[in-house]
Amino acid sequence: MNWLLLLEQMLNGFQLGILLFLLAAGLTLVFGIMDLVNLAHGSLYMMGAYFCATFTGWTDSFLLGALLAIPATLILGILVEVIALRNLYARDHLDQVLATFGLILFFNEFVRLVWGPIGLDIPLPAFLNATVEIIPGAPYPTYRIAIIILGFLVAGLLYLLVSKTRMGMLIRAGASNRETIGALGVNIKLLFTMVFGLGAALAGLAGLMAGPILSVEIGMGDGILILTLVVIVIGGIGSIKGAFIAAIIVGLIDTVGRSFLPEFLDLFLAEDSAATAAPAISSMLIYILMALILAIRPQGLFPPKGVGR
């Protein structure tokens, strides 16, 4: 086994995990507090990446583009909440799923109309487009390190926001019992809009950070949305802590599994059948993990307090 490669893949796994966490945090809060299933969360991720690509083109600076794209996604999220989703809180999950599915269709087509069917590239500034030797002998892209550091930073800020501030207190109260905080005179409507905007901004951040690594293209949010759903199901819907741990686990297993499963299968399968089976099996790994966890704990690893069933 190649230990350097393993370490490198683990870093890649952390980086995927961080991106998943940024998406899952917003999705799980929106679900936990407003009881809303928002399939269009992946669309906000995509819009964040497209905003960043456009602003980077205008300002000639990735950092400026990113700084502009975050508030842009936040405003877009608030608009979506006020125009469409606000009317869906009282509806059942099927209605929410359908309406937000409609939003996905709209956003994908909107992007095709505005930016065209061909994907975009976000060029990295020179200081991020280099490698560092964190592990001696294994140069690793600076940008990916930056993603990991920034992601942990945002996770820390989010933790402080949720556990130490008044808004965080309301968010936690809302996740446990939304009727009661409404009865106590909290402006629920405003809280909902703010939380949705926060979730949108986090999704946009994830999108713009992924932009330079993956390509910015139509439907880029549809695939990662499913991974995000797996994360929040494993972590327990409504729990930020659960989302963080599950995101890292899923990121690591998916990345490391994909690069080492072929070798692992070689141990007890004929070489060519291992080569055929490996890609299929490695893409199943995280779903098998999800199935196992649900078989033991149907409500996820860390369900929020008061949601026990």
Add this chain to the structure above:
Amino acid sequence: MSILTPRGIINSLLLIGLALVPFVTEAMGDSFYTGLISRILILSIAAISLNLLIGFGGMVSFGHAAYIGVGAYMVGIGAFHAFEDGIDWMLNGYVQLLGALLGSAIIALIIGAISLRTRGVYFIMITMAFSQMLYFTAVGVELYGADDGLSIYSRSDMLGLIDMSDEKSLYYLIFFSLLLILYFMHRLNGSHFGNIIRGTKSNEARMRSIGVSPYRYRLTAFVIAGTIAGYAGFLMANLNDFVSPDMMHWTRSGDLIIMIVLGGMGNLFGPLYGAVAFIMLEEVLSSIPLTVGGLRVGEYWQLIFGPMLILIVLYARNGIDSFLPGKARAS
């Protein structure tokens, strides 16, 4: 189901109209519509099976397209080996059909057994995730074309009983399958089993208190629905001469749910109307001749369809069913 109600008459007229389709298109000299309506009917078979779960059982399964894919791949894989390796029995339509039904039933049994342990939004997300797992599995298998899918060079060989390559006989196979499945669902809904499935939707606690354990019934319904969807996949592969992972993508499952809601949930004919409406909307919206600023509006039809879907959910929740005369009935 009495035929002599206004609703019954409309439903019967629709079926009679569908029975005449190949003759009408033949007279028009345009076989495009036979193919289009064949597609609508296959989708409505799949939507009818999903309606058993969503409409009657209250189980919002968001991965139903996966079973269509499993059924379709059985035809694709059979044709592939018959063509590449000369294994002739794999082209036998009955073997392929058996594979499609068994394969989708077993996969529905496994997915259902795990997913049905959960409720509500967890159930939605898990069925969705499992269908994506199958999608990625199909994408990962290089042998069967991975992303690009498989072209089917020779349709299922039904040993002379039905000529699958003939548009008209394939159409009638699909049409009579639809009739049979409608009748089966009608009988199923009127049965003890159907009562329990509907009962667990409206009040699970009450069903438990009269001594019914819903899990077994739900799982049975899940497997029945998956198997019928697998059959729809068998038909679909023969109609398209092509299978690809895209058939299983979770957005295809979303399309099926849209059909059910468009048609009106929880009644027998709803999914049929819904499938007709969905494909017609797609055809009509995508051929809007209007041009704005050099862009043809029809090319961006989902820009209209997306918001339309939201409006339907918000304001026309009962779908086409609410425009038909008479009261909707389960059976």
